[in-house]
Amino acid sequence: MPEDSELTSYDSVDIEVYLKHVERPLSWNNLYERPAMLALLPSLKGKNVLDIGCASGFYTKYALGKGAYVTAVDISKTMVDRLAASIKSPNLKLLCADIAKPMPFLESDTYDCAICSLVLHYIKDWKTLLAELYRVLERKGRVIISTHHPFEMYQYLKLPSYFDFKLVEDTWGSSGPHPFNVRYYVRPLNEVLRPIIQSKFNIISIDEPLPDERCKELAPETYKRLMERPGFLFIILEK
Ligand SMILES: C[S@@+](CC[C@H](N)C(=O)[O-])C[C@H]1O[C@@H](n2cnc3c(N)ncnc32)[C@H](O)[C@@H]1O
Incomplete structure (x- = not known):
């Protein structure tokens, strides 16, 4: 097993196909997740930033560009090797590791900000990760999270029950030439909030952002859908 x-x-995903999918100008990442996430990030200049589930490193590169010192972690060796080849910076530390497990290689009380963009839904049990993030953050350090919205998942996957908490296999890019499969967990809202409430973090905000004017102009159908159904949930936690 x-x-x-x-x-x-993502070692089991065709990464080149995934990246083409995500980096399309009209992807949800470009139209919706990234603008919303960037609006929530604190000033990163001179800060120690952790990019959890960094994948191809969009946020790693953004934070380095803003003058941060970045530690980026992903379980996929292919992603980490690819990112290492695409960027050389003395301010970047790249690690291949499972964020669902303790991360003793990260120093305690060190980071000002942890970016958790679209990665929590790959983790079944968030308890260890939240405890580790709490340990490694400085006092007042923040975790900025984006994750699948349970209501959207229930509708999009046509789940038998909104209360399902399970691993699902999904096909992305089915309207394009190269569909690919990904696996992630779905869970109801109470299973999103419970581990957070039981952690030591203070909850600063829970947001369901609406798409912006750029999305309306470039992709009216996506805009209409996201105006009616929230795609992702954004959560800010503070130590
Ligand atoms: C959708 S991508 C994240 C997107 C990325 N944060 C961005 O901004 O473009 C999900 C990433 O989470 C990683 N991942 C999944 N399970 C993981 C785990 N247990 N530990 C660390 N990384 C994991 C995958 O390998 C993949 O690179």
Whole structure:
């Protein structure tokens, strides 16, 4: 039986196809997740930033560009090697590791900000990760999270029950020439909030942002859908 993390690692995804999918100008990442996430990030200049589930490193590169010192972690060796080849910076530390497990290689009380963009839904049990993030953040350090919205998942996947908490296999890019499969967890809202409430973090905000004017102009159908159904949930936590 493979471990959870082997099932969700992008080592089992065709990464070049995934990247083409995500980097399309009209992807949800470009139209919706990234503008919303960037608006929530604190000033990063001179800060120690952790990019959790960094994938191809959009936020790693953004934070380096803003003058941050970045530690980026992903379980996929292919992603980490690819990112290492695409960027050389003395301010970047790249690690291949499973964030669902303790991360003793990260120093305690060190980071000002942890970016958790679209990665929590690959993790079944968030308890260890939240405790580790709490340990490694400085006092008042923040975790900025984006993750699948449970209501959207229930509708999009046509789940038998909104309350399902399980691993699903999904096909992305089905309207394009190269569909590919990904596995992630779905869970209801109470299972999103419970581990957070039980952690030591203070909850600063929980947002369901609306798409912006750029999205309306470039992709009216996506705009209409996101105006009616929230795609992702954004959460800010503070130590
Ligand atoms: C959708 S991508 C994240 C997107 C990325 N943060 C961005 O901004 O473009 C999800 C990433 O999470 C990683 N991942 C999945 N399970 C993981 C785990 N247990 N530990 C570390 N990384 C994991 C995958 O390998 C993949 O690179």
